[in-house]
Amino acid sequence: MDLGTFLIQVLNGVQYGLLLFLVASGLTLVFGIMGIINLAHGSFYMIGAYLAWSLSQHFGSLWLAILAGVVLTVLIGVALEWLLINKLYHRDHLYQVLLTYGLILVFEELRSVIWGNDVHGVAVPEWLAASIRLTDTLAYPVYRLWISAVCLVLAVLMYLLIQRTRLGMMIRAGASNREMVQSLGINIQLVYRLVFALGVALAAFAGMIAAPVSSVFPGMGNQVLIICFVVVVIGGIGSVKGAMAGAILIGLVDTFGKIVQVEIAGFRVLPELAGMTVYLLMAAVLLWRPEGIFGRRL
Amino acid sequence: MAGARVRLAVLGVLALALAALPFLADKFYVQLATKILILAIFAMSLDLLVGYTGLVSLGHAAFFGFAGYLLALVSPQYEAANLWTSLAIALAGSAVLALVIGALVLRTSGIYFIMVTLAFGEMLFHLFHDTSIAGGSDGIYVYVRPVGTIFGWQPFDFEDFTHFYLVVLVAALGVYALLRMVLASPFGRVIVGIRVNEHRMRSLGYHTFRYKLVCFVLAGTLAGLAGYLAAVQFGVVNPDMLGFHVSASALMMLILGGMGTLVGPAIGAAVMMTLELLFQKITDHWLLPMGVFIVLVALLLPRGLVGLVTGARAKDDSRG
Numbered sequence: 001m002d003l004g005t006f007l008i009q010v011l012n013g014v015q016y017g018l019l020l021f022l023v024a025s026g027l028t029l030v031f032g033i034m035g036i037i038n039l040a041h042g043s044f045y046m047i048g049a050y051l052a053w054s055l056s057q058h059f060g061s062l063w064l065a066i067l068a069g070v071v072l073t074v075l076i077g078v079a080l081e082w083l084l085i086n087k088l089y090h091r092d093h094l095y096q097v098l099l100t101y102g103l104i105l106v107f108e109e110l111r112s113v114i115w116g117n118d119v120h121g122v123a124v125p126e127w128l129a130a131s132i133r134l135t136d137t138l139a140y141p142v143y144r145l146w147i148s149a150v151c152l153v154l155a156v157l158m159y160l161l162i163q164r165t166r167l168g169m170m171i172r173a174g175a176s177n178r179e180m181v182q183s184l185g186i187n188i189q190l191v192y193r194l195v196f197a198l199g200v201a202l203a204a205f206a207g208m209i210a211a212p213v214s215s216v217f218p219g220m221g222n223q224v225l226i227i228c229f230v231v232v233v234i235g236g237i238g239s240v241k242g243a244m245a246g247a248i249l250i251g252l253v254d255t256f257g258k259i260v261q262v263e264i265a266g267f268r269v270l271p272e273l274a275g276m277t278v279y280l281l282m283a284a285v286l287l288w289r290p291e292g293i294f295g296r297r298l
Numbered sequence: 299m300a301g302a303r304v305r306l307a308v309l310g311v312l313a314l315a316l317a318a319l320p321f322l323a324d325k326f327y328v329q330l331a332t333k334i335l336i337l338a339i340f341a342m343s344l345d346l347l348v349g350y351t352g353l354v355s356l357g358h359a360a361f362f363g364f365a366g367y368l369l370a371l372v373s374p375q376y377e378a379a380n381l382w383t384s385l386a387i388a389l390a391g392s393a394v395l396a397l398v399i400g401a402l403v404l405r406t407s408g409i410y411f412i413m414v415t416l417a418f419g420e421m422l423f424h425l426f427h428d429t430s431i432a433g434g435s436d437g438i439y440v441y442v443r444p445v446g447t448i449f450g451w452q453p454f455d456f457e458d459f460t461h462f463y464l465v466v467l468v469a470a471l472g473v474y475a476l477l478r479m480v481l482a483s484p485f486g487r488v489i490v491g492i493r494v495n496e497h498r499m500r501s502l503g504y505h506t507f508r509y510k511l512v513c514f515v516l517a518g519t520l521a522g523l524a525g526y527l528a529a530v531q532f533g534v535v536n537p538d539m540l541g542f543h544v545s546a547s548a549l550m551m552l553i554l555g556g557m558g559t560l561v562g563p564a565i566g567a568a569v570m571m572t573l574e575l576l577f578q579k580i581t582d583h584w585l586l587p588m589g590v591f592i593v594l595v596a597l598l599l600p601r602g603l604v605g606l607v608t609g610a611r612a613k614d615d616s617r618g
Contacts, residue, residue, distance in 0.1 A: 031409060037409050037412060037413070084593065084597070087597060091600070093354060093408065093409055093412060094348065094354050094549070094553070094557075095553070095596045095597075095600060097354065097356060097412060097546075097549065098546075098549060098550060098553055098592060098595070098596040099592070099593050099596035099597065101546045101549075101550070101592060102588075102589045102590070102591070102592030102593035102594075102595075102596060103589065103593060104589070105585045105586070105588055105589030105592065106585075106586060106589035106590060106593070107589075108585065108589075109583050109585040109586040109589060110586065112583060113583055113586070222542065226416060226417060226420050226542070229413040229414075229416060229417055230413075230417050232413065233406075233410060233413055233414055233417065237409060237410060272428065272429050273424075273425070273428065273429065274428070275424030275425075275427070275428040276421050276424050276425055276428075279417055279418065279420065279421035279424070280421075282414070282417055283402055283418075286402050286403070286405055286406065286414065287402065287405075290405040290406050290410075291406075291410075
């Protein structure tokens, strides 16, 4: 592998990792702050991607589609929290798993009813459709760089929101002591609803901007969900910093697992077993630090 | 102790009724009942983890599918495998897998445990889905069902659906009896103690990790038995057998029937299979009503169907 290819793959890995971060950060916030395990989180990624596809055809513009899609998914998130999720705060994780698994089936099947089961491509917006030439034979698409940049900006905004604003203070306080925050006159229910909606919006947004790169297909939500679980386990539950570290790590490992060729005793180990690399990484982290890289001791 | 005697009597009547089924119903229903019993074994094995030890595993299908794959891999292509050796390999294989995975996942607890078990299930899925070890995403066929002879005598023929049904019935009753025995033993009291308060058990001097690991291996092995039987029945194994949906629907059977009761998960398996058939008859998009049903059960029926019947009594000895 020459340097050019290597750099391109690093960029790809980081871009994939940053995208995973958007999904995983919502997941980890909802765990950390609300104590809810939400299996349906991946479904919002899928819903986002399908909305980007169908709305961009309708409006003729991906930007309008993203704008309308984010508004729509935030509404869905608020409605879900209000109707179902808030019934789960004091219940065992088992019921959270079950209810949100039921939601996966509902969302996946609604997707099939509304949009069918075909795979669709989404066009890259015109002014981002160019590529940057690196060498005579290698070029890098601007759209992927744009994805990375947007994800980074969102990550910084999220950091500022949580660490530097009044709302962020309530969120952090709610995570450590729900009753105390309530007795100080803060509507913790509202804070939870906002956090859940924020998580939903981030996942859906990730699906939308990923659509032109990864295409839009059935089952895409579960795939992302499970990888994001791995990210959260590696980074440490409830830690946004951990989600970032885990996501970049997984992005790079997954990307290089698919292109590196490794042979052991005549067997082609990689890329044959590329799908397993991220899980092996997780197993290693479990051996080393079961609570995750940035997690609190269990 | 009167409760135990009543339970034994009810179970005896139920077992007799089930044994009479092939003589009363036609092939379709016998095969459906076989499938339900296999899933009942699977769900009961998960109940040992979730309902009794308090370990919510979302990757239990890994052992179910792995044992099925082992049968497919050791079967000669166009001849019958030996039932005893292939079963022993499948059970030993899922036990070893459960030992390895258990040693890793039991380092975590709570939400972590749920996610990590799910992830290891997916790892197995990728192992069989992405590689050519066993037919990749298409899976692998078991063309001829295994034959079990005892010194040349062949007590049953798996190609006969009635025989197979009766063997599965005996296996299900055997698993039930085994788990009851385990739970009644001192070991069983310890694992229930772990669910209720692990810290207290540890300060009493119990090495709780070892107890949990033994539980995990036993549950994984029994899930392997179910997976082996499923592979025999359907004659095919594919990566979906290891996947997330199989694990999640087993959890659903637990909750629906009533976890921590052993009988509940078996009832849950029967109700789920029946509902699945019913919904499939009504619509192609049967997962939609199924999803809504699951959401409603999670919200409204925390103690399951058994909990509805036994009411307050189940409340006392289920979730501590």
